[in-house]
Each structure stands twice: as structure tokens, then as C-alpha cells.
Amino acid sequence: MDSTATRVPTLPGLAIWLPRLEAVAIPVAALIAGLAVFSLFLLALGNSPIEFFSLVFKAAFGTAFSWKNTLSRVAPLLFAGLCVALPARLGLVVIGGEGAIALGGLAAAVTGVWLASLPGVVGLPAMAFAAMAVGGLWIGLVGLLRIKRGVNETIASLLMAYIAIALMNHLVEGMFRDPASLNKPSTAPLADALRVGNMPIGIEVHWGFGVGTIACVLCWVLTDRTTIGFAARIAGDNVRAAQVQGLPVAKLIVGFTTLGGAMAGLAGFFEVAAIHGSANASLVVGYGYTGILVAFLARHNPLAIIPVAILLAGFEASSGLIQRRMDLPDATILVMQGIVFVMLLLSETLYGRIKFFRPELWEDPR
Amino acid sequence: MEALQVETVGMTMRFGAFTALDAVSMTVRPGTVHALLGENGAGKSTLVKCIMGFYHATEGGLLVNGREARIADPIDAQRLGLGMVYQHFTLVPSLTGAENLVISRADAPRVINWSAERAQIAEFLTRLPFQPELDQPVSRLSAGEKQKLEIVKQLYLGNRFLILDEPTSVLTPDEADEMLSHIRALCMSGEISVLLITHKFREVRAYADDVTILRRGRMVGGGAVSRLSNDALAHMMMGDAATPRAPHRQETEKRPVLVVRGVQARSRSGTSHIRIDDLTVHSGEIVGLAGISGNGQTELMEMLTGQRPLTAGNINVKGAAYSATRQEARDHKVRYLPEEPLKNAAAPSMSVAENLAFRDFDMGTSGPRLWQDRRAMERAAEAQIIGYNIKTTSAHSPISALSGGNVQRTVLARELSGDVDLLIVANPCFGLDFNAVAAIRERLIAARNRGVAILLISEDLDEIMELSDRLATIRDGQITFQGATSSITRSEIGVYMAGHA
Numbered sequence: 001m002d003s004t005a006t007r008v009p010t011l012p013g014l015a016i017w018l019p020r021l022e023a024v025a026i027p028v029a030a031l032i033a034g035l036a037v038f039s040l041f042l043l044a045l046g047n048s049p050i051e052f053f054s055l056v057f058k059a060a061f062g063t064a065f066s067w068k069n070t071l072s073r074v075a076p077l078l079f080a081g082l083c084v085a086l087p088a089r090l091g092l093v094v095i096g097g098e099g100a101i102a103l104g105g106l107a108a109a110v111t112g113v114w115l116a117s118l119p120g121v122v123g124l125p126a127m128a129f130a131a132m133a134v135g136g137l138w139i140g141l142v143g144l145l146r147i148k149r150g151v152n153e154t155i156a157s158l159l160m161a162y163i164a165i166a167l168m169n170h171l172v173e174g175m176f177r178d179p180a181s182l183n184k185p186s187t188a189p190l191a192d193a194l195r196v197g198n199m200p201i202g203i204e205v206h207w208g209f210g211v212g213t214i215a216c217v218l219c220w221v222l223t224d225r226t227t228i229g230f231a232a233r234i235a236g237d238n239v240r241a242a243q244v245q246g247l248p249v250a251k252l253i254v255g256f257t258t259l260g261g262a263m264a265g266l267a268g269f270f271e272v273a274a275i276h277g278s279a280n281a282s283l284v285v286g287y288g289y290t291g292i293l294v295a296f297l298a299r300h301n302p303l304a305i306i307p308v309a310i311l312l313a314g315f316e317a318s319s320g321l322i323q324r325r326m327d328l329p330d331a332t333i334l335v336m337q338g339i340v341f342v343m344l345l346l347s348e349t350l351y352g353r354i355k356f357f358r359p360e361l362w363e364d365p366r
Numbered sequence: 367m368e369a370l371q372v373e374t375v376g377m378t379m380r381f382g383a384f385t386a387l388d389a390v391s392m393t394v395r396p397g398t399v400h401a402l403l404g405e406n407g408a409g410k411s412t413l414v415k416c417i418m419g420f421y422h423a424t425e426g427g428l429l430v431n432g433r434e435a436r437i438a439d440p441i442d443a444q445r446l447g448l449g450m451v452y453q454h455f456t457l458v459p460s461l462t463g464a465e466n467l468v469i470s471r472a473d474a475p476r477v478i479n480w481s482a483e484r485a486q487i488a489e490f491l492t493r494l495p496f497q498p499e500l501d502q503p504v505s506r507l508s509a510g511e512k513q514k515l516e517i518v519k520q521l522y523l524g525n526r527f528l529i530l531d532e533p534t535s536v537l538t539p540d541e542a543d544e545m546l547s548h549i550r551a552l553c554m555s556g557e558i559s560v561l562l563i564t565h566k567f568r569e570v571r572a573y574a575d576d577v578t579i580l581r582r583g584r585m586v587g588g589g590a591v592s593r594l595s596n597d598a599l600a601h602m603m604m605g606d607a608a609t610p611r612a613p614h615r616q617e618t619e620k621r622p623v624l625v626v627r628g629v630q631a632r633s634r635s636g637t638s639h640i641r642i643d644d645l646t647v648h649s650g651e652i653v654g655l656a657g658i659s660g661n662g663q664t665e666l667m668e669m670l671t672g673q674r675p676l677t678a679g680n681i682n683v684k685g686a687a688y689s690a691t692r693q694e695a696r697d698h699k700v701r702y703l704p705e706e707p708l709k710n711a712a713a714p715s716m717s718v719a720e721n722l723a724f725r726d727f728d729m730g731t732s733g734p735r736l737w738q739d740r741r742a743m744e745r746a747a748e749a750q751i752i753g754y755n756i757k758t759t760s761a762h763s764p765i766s767a768l769s770g771g772n773v774q775r776t777v778l779a780r781e782l783s784g785d786v787d788l789l790i791v792a793n794p795c796f797g798l799d800f801n802a803v804a805a806i807r808e809r810l811i812a813a814r815n816r817g818v819a820i821l822l823i824s825e826d827l828d829e830i831m832e833l834s835d836r837l838a839t840i841r842d843g844q845i846t847f848q849g850a851t852s853s854i855t856r857s858e859i860g861v862y863m864a865g866h867a
Contacts, residue, residue: 019762019764225737225738226736226737226738227727227728227734227735227736227737227738228736229738230720230723230727230728230738231727231728233713233716233720234713234716234724237713237714237715237716238709238710238712238713238714240673240704240709240710240711241710241711241712241713241724242713243671243672243673244671244673244702244704244710244711245692245724245725246671246672246690246691246692246693246694246695247692248692352764358767359759359760359762359763
């Protein structure tokens with residue numbers, strides 16, 4: 001059975017691309033299936049799915065204003081998506097990005113208050129660095145717990161997110177509270193010089209979108225074009241094989257979780273410096289959790305995070321209009337996200353089963 | 367209930383162009399122990415898989431009590447009263463023996479009336495010549511007790527023809543003797559017939575009535591055991607070269623390469639210690655480490671690959687302390703071939719080309735590299751796929767799509783490429799077919815002849831006898847014997863592996 005192969009079988013060029021096509025086709029199919037199921041839910045409530053989706057489209061991508069509304073929500077989803085996708089390359093499921101966003105935002109705000117007299121070119125990078133450091137430390141600790149004590153990173157990151165949020169609230173209401181913030185305890189407002197402005201692209205979208213996009217590209221270069229990313233893939237696919245090869249699995253885990261946390265910290269930085277102007281409970285609005293959906297839809301590919309984040313930001317941007325026009329609660333969008341996520345998890349079982357995408361199944365190798 | 371007669375008629379199994387089983391006809395008479403003898407890869411497991419319905423024979427058929435039986439799957443086999451005891455246990459470790467018996471029944475009720483079941487089991491046990499331990503969780507039982515329970519389970523399920531697949535490979539000699547005498551007693555009382563897969567002559571001689579010998583998929587002989595001498599059995603099993611020592615040995619200079627001295631580590635279970643006082647592997651020699659599975663081989667491999675921390679002692683490679691970092695392995699040209707390569711040495715969802723690149727992807731011509739060179743990776747992969755005869759649809763196919771032999775070849779190609787000074791191998795041929803085994807052993811000998819120091823950890827004594835220049839045995843985490851392979855007989859090795867009975 002193993003006797004006479006003397007040449008490497010070559011495949012038509014298309015066949016090499018088929019597995020990559022699979023990685024696109026299956027999530028897209030899952031998204032469509034999820035939306036179809038969600039349509040049934042709308043019908044059951046007596047609403048027209050057609051009206052719903054055309055409204056969503058209009059509110060998310062229909063006009064310049066809706067594009068602005070959508071794109072300004074993309075930044076935190078890009079960063080939160082990276083916080084899930086980077087550890088996922090090592091086979092780790094980290095779902096606690098929300099905590100790193102909260103603490104990162106707080107660190108940025110506190111640094112901004114401390115450096116109030118500095119010009120933006122110095123102060124903003126310092127704030128961003130503080131946010132990344134705290135976010136990175138928080139999720140990096142999850143990685144450290146994993147390698148040192150074998151603590152499950154999913155549970156650890158989730159529980160640490162609760163701690164982070166409580167800590168943020170505690171500090172915002174206590175130590176770092178601006179006495180002038182009466183209704184909503186916040187840190188002192190940032191000086192104007194320490195606010196992040198809009199990008200010069202014609203529509204009002206803050207720099208978070210641009211930086212987030214660049215971060216996605218750089219992370220993709222790291223994961224898909226460097227030997228570090230390759231080592232991470234080996235460790236993520238089979239940690240024992242990576243260990244036998246002497247690859248620095250522990251360092252990779254700490255490095256990737258720290259980098260992921262730093263990205264989530266940046267989300268907090270932009271929320272504070274571009275949107276709210278101070279740190280407060282508005283940092284905790286679920287971006288970290290939507291980031292999980294983003295990363296999974298993108299198959300943990302940092303480049304794919306960009307379009308997916310824009311799509312999901314569009315859905316979120318439309319919830320206000322949906323609520324007003326169709327008299328649906330704004331949680332409807334959450335229902336939709338939940339259904340899509342379940343579909344996505346179901347679709348994970350399809351990989352490698354659809355013969356069309358797998359040339360090696362076309363004929364029995366024997 | 368009575369013992370069954372089971373007969374294969376011209377049973378043939380082909381996989382593509384490869385004939386794993388070639389018109390094998392044999393009869394297991396009711397109430398007898400029938401030994402199925404053959405080397406690894408001779409077709410023993412293919413034959414029993416055909417009987418049990420895991421495979422469907424390409425040609426030929428099966429008669430049970432003289433009637434044709436069509437067996438589509440193992441459930442059909444069980445319905446006819448055919449049962450199999452596997453080499454590895456199929457009991458649920460956290461349940462007691464009695465619980466394991468009840469849940470193994472296809473008709474186990476949704477709500478189990480335990481007192482009724484217990485009474486029934488107690489009544490059933492009175493008919494047995496031996497008593498298994500039923501009240502302890504299986505995880506607390508010794509290997510022998512577990513094996514006994516496996517057999518009781520088959521009887522409890524009403525099976526009257528049992529296939530035992532190397533049942534003694536995980537047992538001490540005492541346990542093996544006890545178990546086989548029970549089996550023998552059950553056969554003599556006409557309760558069951560047994561097909562015993564083994565490659566131990568002693569067991570055949572002491573416990574079997576008849577024997578069938580397979581070699582390369584063909585039935586090469588058989589008959590009543592009493593009429594066949596051990597020499598005749600060996601001759602039939604091995605062919606003309608009765609004990610094949612791998613040929614073409616060339617001697618090169620012998621320098622110590624791997625020196626393990628006074629090394630200790632905790633065992634997997636954490637309850638005992640692995641202690642290797644002195645183990646040296648020289649360049650240009652193969653040292654075989656023989657042992658019954660679970661005596662510390664896995665742990666030793668982990669210690670050598672840096673996956674298990676040492677509590678004492680040190681490992682030296684070419685005179686320098688060695689802790690198995692990637693840099694040290696590279697500097698000293700140390701390579702590993704762990705057992706079950708898909709599980710321990712490959713990333714299943716990554717492509718063949720990527721898997722071939724594990725060793726060198728981060729090294730450029732002039733030092734460590736940050737950017738990956740996919741084109742170079744693919745070029746290197748194509749050369750290795752040809753050089754090592756790896757059968758794959760393309761270099762881009764995931765390695766998990768390959769057959770076991772080709773996965774092993776891929777890993778071998780990766781680990782034997784370039785300069786190698788020390789190769790540490792564990793069970794390299796486990797579960798592979800005849801051709802793959804031959805090819806892999808040839809590669810190992812070729813590497814030895816080039817001056818590579820090879821530590822071969824194997825549970826297959828034949829493999830060790832064939833390949834190794836020196837041989838060591840391991841038991842309870844300690845080396846119990848070391849010496850030239852030619853200086854010791856199989857049965858002496860058996861004593862060192864199993865301890866003095």
C-alpha cells in the first residue's frame with residue numbers, strides 16, 4: 001500500500017485555495033442561517049423580517065450619518081475581537097475582554113488627569129500605554145495562571161472580568177472620583193488636549209477606527225507572517241508536539257494573552273479619550289462580549305476581524321432606529337447576536353466534513 | 367448456553383493494492399483455546415476485525431456453529447455470541463465492577479434496580495470458576511483484576527466465543543498465568559471457545575489446544591499444539607530467517623552521546639518515582655529499552671524531552687548538561703520521535719508541509735529568523751515527500767488526512783533530515799502495517815550506520831531484538847538489566863521485565 005509514489009501529486013491551483021474558501025464560506029453560511037432563524041423569531045412576534053433588515057441596513061450603512069454612527073462603534077469591537085483572537089491562536093478561549101476594557105479605560109483616564117498639563121503628543125501616547133499595560137497585565141495574568149497552575153483560562157478570564165469591573169466601579173466612585181460628577185460617578189474630565197479627535201476622512205469617525213484597523217493588520221502580520229505566529233499555531237494545534245520541539249509554549253501563552261489584553265486596554269483608552277472624556281460605568285456596555293462574537297465569526301483571523309466588526313457595529317448602530325420604528329425592544333439586537341453565535345458554534349462541526357473543500361477526500365489516498 | 371464453533375472460510379481483506387489477509391481458513395473448535403500466532407503486522411488484528419464486523423472481508427465468509435453468519439457490525443457479532451477482549455481496558459474506571467457489568471448490557475434498563483441486578487450477578491458468579499472483584503471502583507483494581515473483569519463481562523453478556531487480543535501484554539507473568547488458567551478452565555467445561563492472539567510461545571504451549579500461524583497475511587501453518595515444536599512454530603512465524611537481525615550493520619566510532627545518570631522524576635500518577643541510575647547511548651549504536659507498558663517509559667521520554675521536571679540527577683548530551691530547550695536540541699542535534707506521532711509530534715490540522723517545517727521554520731541560513739519563508743518551506747516539503755515516500759494528496763493536505771504509516775514517515779522525514787547525533791524513539795511502529803514497519807526500521811538502521819546514537823524505547827520485544835545493539839529493561843521506573851542484545855535470551859529478558867515471579 002505504500003510502495004511506489006515517486007512524485008508529489010500536484011493539485012490544480014484552485015484546490016489549494018479550497019480549504020481557505022471553507023474558512024470563509026462556513027462562517028458566512030452560519031451568519032445567514034442565524035439571520036434566517038432570527039427572521040422566524042421576528043415573524044413569531046408579528047414583525048416583517050424584510051422591514052427589519054432594510055431598516056437595519058438603512059440605519060447602519062444607508063447614509064453618511066449612519067456610516068458615522070456605525071464606524072464610531074467599530075473601534076472597541078476591533079480591539080475586543082483581537083483580545084479573543086490572539087489567545088485563540090494558542091487554543092485558549094479568553095472571554096474576559098470586558099474587564100481589560102474597563103481597567104484600561106480607567107488607567108487611561110487616571111493617567112490623563114495626572115498628566116493634564118502635558119501636550120497631546122506626549123499625554124495621549126502615555127495614556128494609551130497605561131491602558132495597554134493595565135489591560136495586558138490583567139489578561140496576561142490569566143495566561144500566567146494557566147501555565148503555572150493549569151487554571152482554565154475561560155473561567156479565569158470571565159471571573160477576572162467581574163473583579164475588574166467591580167474594581168473600576170469602586171475606584172471611580174472612591175479614590176478617583178471627580179467631586180463634580182454627581183449623578184454618574186466619573187473621573188475628572190480630560191483636558192481638551194488629551195482628547196482623541198476625528199480622522200481627516202470626511203465623516204466624523206475618531207482615530208480609534210484607524211488605529212484599530214492598523215492593529216488588526218499588524219496582529220495578522222504577527223500571527224500569519226512571522227515565525228512567532230507559526231510557533232503559536234503549532235502550540236495551539238497540539239501543545240505536546242510544540243513541547244517536544246522545544247518551542248517556548250509558556251512564553252507564547254503569556255505573550256499572546258498579554259498582547260490581547262493590551263488590545264482590549266486600547267479599546268478602553270479610545271472609549272475614554274474619544275467618546276466619554278472620563279472613565280465611568282459607560283465603559284461597561286458589553287463590547288468585550290460582542291468581541292467574542294467578532295473573533296469567532298472571523299475564525300480568529302485578525303484581518304477578517306475588520307469586516308466582521310464593521311458588520312456587527314452596524315447591527316448595534318441600528319438598534320435605536322429599530323426600537324423607534326418597529327417598536328421592538330433594543331435587546332432584539334442581542335437576541336439576534338445570540339442566535340448567530342449559536343449557529344456559529346454549530347457550524348464549527350462542519351469543518352473538514354464537506355468534501356468539496358477538502359481535496360484530500362476526493363479520492364481514497366490508499 | 368454452550369461454546370460456539372467459529373470458522374473462517376477463505377477470508378480475504380484487501381486495502382487497495384495491499385492484501386492484508388489472503389484466503390485464511392481456520393476453525394476454532396467448540397470448547398477449545400485456539401492460538402493465533404504471528405508477528406506484528408502479520409494480519410492477526412485484520413482477521414479478528416473481520417470476524418467482529420469492524421471490517422467487511424473482501425472475500426470469504428464466517429461460519430458460526432456451521433451456519434453462515436453475516437456480520438455487518440460489532441452489534442451483530444454480539445448478537446451471535448461473539449465477544450472480544452481488547453488489549454487495553456474498556457471498563458469505566460470510576461464505576462465498580464458490578465456497575466460496569468450492568469451498563470455494558472445493550473438492554474440495560476433506564477432505571478436500574480440495583481438489588482435485583484446484584485442478586486442476578488451473584489447467581490451468575492456461582493457458575494464461574496473464579497470470582498472477580500465487583501465492589502471496588504475499577505480504577506483501584508490491578509491490571510490482572512481488570513482483565514479478569516473484562517472476561518467476566520463478556521460471559522455476563524452471554525458471549526460464548528471470545529477473542530482475546532494479547533490479553534497478557536499488560537499483565538505480570540503471575541497474573542497472566544492465573545488469567546489464562548481461568549480461561550482454560552472455562553473452555554474445558556464447555557462454556558466458551560477462545561481465539562487467543564499472542565506472540566508468546568509459552569502461552570501457546572501451556573494453554574492452547576490448536577494454533578494457526580499467520581505470516582504476511584497468509585496462513586502458513588497450524589494444527590494441534592502438541593504436535594508442533596517451538597522451533598517449528600518459530601520457523602513458520604518468522605519464515606526462513608528465524609530470528610531476523612536487521613542486516614547491513616556497519617560499525618562506526620563509539621563515543622558516549624546520551625548519558626543519563628542518577629536521574630529521578632515523579633511518575634505520571636504522582637505516587638511513585640522514576641529512577642534511572644545509569645543509561646548511556648553511544649554514537650552508532652541502538653540501545654533498546656524494553657518493558658511492559660506503564661513501567662516508566664512514557665515518563666522517561668517526557669524527562670528526555672523536557673516535559674517532566676527532574677527531581678534529581680542530570681542528563682548529559684555529548685558531555686554538556688542538557689535540559690531539552692530548542693536551542694540545546696539544535697546545538698547537540700538531538701531529535702525525538704515520540705509514540706503515536708499524530709498525538710505527540712504533529713499538529714493534526716496543519717498541512718504536511720507545515721508539519722515538516724516544525725524543526726527549521728525559525729532558522730535562516732544565518733541565524734534565527736522572524737519572517738516566515740513559505741516558499742522555502744514548500745520546496746523543502748516537496749523534496750521530503752519524495753525522499754521519504756510520503757503518500758499524500760498534496761503538501762497542503764492536513765496531516766490528519768494521512769494514514770498512520772505516512773504520518774510516521776512525515777515525522778521521521780522531519781526528524782532525520784540534516785545532521786542528527788542523537789535520536790530518541792518511542793514505539794515507532796505501533797499500529798503500522800507491514801510495509802511501513804519495514805521502511806521505518808530500515809531508516810533507523812541506516813541512521814545508526816551513519817553514526818547516530820539511537821535510544822529505542824519500545825514495548826515490542828521483537829522490534830528491540832531486531833534493531834538494538836545493546837538492550838536495557840525497565841520495570842517500576844528502574845533499569846533492571848543492561849547488556850549486549852546477543853548476550854541475553856528472550857525468556858531472561860522476560861524475567862527482567864516482569865520481575866521474579
